[in-house]
Amino acid sequence: MGALAHRPKLYEQVAERLGDAISAGTLRPGDRLPSVRQLSLRERVSISTVLQAYLHLESVGLIETRPQSGHYVRRRERPRLAEPLVSRPVAAATPVTVSALVSRVYRSAHDPRIVQLGAAWPAPELLPTRRLYRELNALTREAGDAGIVYDLPPGCPELRQQLARRSLDWGCALSSEDFITTCGASEAINLCLLAVARTGDTIVIESPAYYGTLQAIESLGLRALEIPSSPRSGMELDALQAALERRRVAAVLVVPSFSNPVGSCMPEENRKRLVAMLAERDVPLIEDDIYGDLHFGPERPRACKSFDTTGNVLLCGSFSKTLAPGFRVGYVAPGRFRERVELLKFSHSVATATLPQLTIARFLQEGGYDRHLRTLRRRLASQVERMVEAVAEHFPEGTRVARPSGNSLLWVELPPRVDALELHAKALDAGISIAPGPIFSARPDSYRHFFRLSCGHPWTPRIEGAVSTLGSLARSLA
């Protein structure tokens, strides 16, 4: 709402105020909203503006219309599905072999005939495209040659300045000199892995883990050691500690905030303990904070980096999940590995594209980012909620889903007899993409009855239909 336009339309403003009241709990599930006439008087807007606002709130799933009765805040019934249990990965470091499966998942990602429940990307209509383009066009008028020359490491000073400012929100107080900009968080993580590990070394990760990270570990000749993880609180630190006592590891890589695929969020006390445990052993922590801005609750989680007193934490992030995936702008604050990461950045891609960085720096400076994030978070929360309800309605008994408190992913555990690879194949035949569980482990026999659903797209009857089809397919396989 209002994210795309520089100045939101009147009905969007009205809808946003109501949405805020719902988020804040001022209006609660089941509450009756003011009548159209009441609200029109109170807000001093026309009847049709109020109707538009209500229609909009209904379309994003925040309210519902009851015939002859009025508009109500939508009830969030506690869905009847249980959550998956803490994962129990095999306790040995293994080479990674997920690549072939992964390419099958992303190759259909831009096919408009496919209902996209596979890839973990925000729908473009949730992003402030027009404002970004406007900043970009202004830059080409004002920046002269600056937009075409190399922006050498550590990268765009204007962007690093804005990152330093934002790091206060993460509980850190980093300076622009602490950052190096990168081609998205993926490059940042690759550079960190190269900076801290040598071939054959072991990297500790959560289980399940993002397949891109698994592929990076594979391509660099490293080994992955998967640690049991809870769908609520992420990596189990007792299990980590036991693993660290048994073997030498080169680094621990975690996604503490709204991990991919499960959406877990590590509690603050765990973050603190994790940072201390690793600093004591001199094992670097690579923190993938790419989803940190997408919290559904009122507070952004503090980054692990905020507890780092020794430079042992390498914090990675990007704007690919909140502003513009195709701009390829990410960053890393590599702590004591700064010099090495900067040299690696130079030898790996020389520089990050200049204009996309300058554009995002301007966008951040103009102050539209926080407002955009508020809207984006509310919409993602609503989309996830709708997805949970739809899975509860359509999937066979025994299905479990994680309850993410941020991001836009849903980790679904099917009854044990249902093979997620079979479901993936049949779904693709039916024009629906999902991400099957085995791609989220270094061992392709893991998570055979799990899959990940993306809730990045606004809820539509087409998506509802796709979830219903998926449910039928799952039932037929059960």
Added chain:
Amino acid sequence: MGALAHRPKLYEQVAERLGDAISAGTLRPGDRLPSVRQLSLRERVSISTVLQAYLHLESVGLIETRPQSGHYVRRRERPRLAEPLVSRPVAAATPVTVSALVSRVYRSAHDPRIVQLGAAWPAPELLPTRRLYRELNALTREAGDAGIVYDLPPGCPELRQQLARRSLDWGCALSSEDFITTCGASEAINLCLLAVARTGDTIVIESPAYYGTLQAIESLGLRALEIPSSPRSGMELDALQAALERRRVAAVLVVPSFSNPVGSCMPEENRKRLVAMLAERDVPLIEDDIYGDLHFGPERPRACKSFDTTGNVLLCGSFSKTLAPGFRVGYVAPGRFRERVELLKFSHSVATATLPQLTIARFLQEGGYDRHLRTLRRRLASQVERMVEAVAEHFPEGTRVARPSGNSLLWVELPPRVDALELHAKALDAGISIAPGPIFSARPDSYRHFFRLSCGHPWTPRIEGAVSTLGSLARSLA
């Protein structure tokens, strides 16, 4: 001339026609040009337009004014300097350790107080910035969301289509499916190294070699085996053959066209022999063709890839040296390693920035690229020529320079007593950056009395003065 503006000014058109006549040899060194009045009549332009055209040609070093006599095509005296000999690197594969020196070189690269003779980049005023910006702005009006979403591997179809068309100029007939787009040629080369080699493997390279490539080899835990190379014809194939018989190598990496730093160009028969030699032994050839479009002679060299019948050649290139370094748009045609390189691209940076690729695709499609290249090549050739003359004039006896037939780099061999690292340090103190020889070898004790000069900037009295200062410093160290 006319490279920046969509429609060149009148004087630029006149200057360009004369420049073409000089390049083609119709007007030869020492020839008198038509008088201002004659040319004004012949070209049907004003006297002041002709004067402007002559001034312009003089400023780029193509003609000279003799008082009371008129304008003449500038004589290219055969400079008195000899060329360096074929290199004689140590015949053992070594880990690479150049990184610390390299960062000292590039860290001053955007400092306007420093005369930039160190970095191998074209000056921004030689690039078609305004036209690129115009295409970019048109895209933001027309392309909608396409500019902000991920452009997943293999990358931008429009750009790959244009690359396929251009591959005819390289002697290849590649299809758009043969290409994967990348964040510059550097990323392409890193992906190729990862695709063909495992840690500890040996990569054969020319000697001297580009420091970025050496760093990439270092960061991936590979070893470099440097092969003797001629400043004229590049890698010595007999030496390569002997090396291949002695040891197992994972790949050969060459820059056959206008290599960095020496500017050598491998003859066509050598390219053919190289490709056959490696195909027979099943050793992949990574061909870095980043400078291929910058030939001074009339013909673009054929790519090694054009002799490839088995998919054994991985061809890498980019638009960083010809259009826009800061756009970070490169490509690879990985032959039989296509699938592996595509997966690596995904795990390493997910995608290449979308809008820069679309912008370059449009620029190529509109047909301005060849015209731009003609102008760029002529200017680079002229800048290199001026630099050779200035080195001949200012440097101590015993100095040698390579004679590049393309690109914009000059490899200078000082008398053996002069230490290039000392020269580099003293030059930086004097506000001049150069690239000292040792960074171009895996062994930092190599090329101690060599350095590389960049001729990427239009000739100015400031540059002339810097070369004179460098010469004095070299003499004082001799």
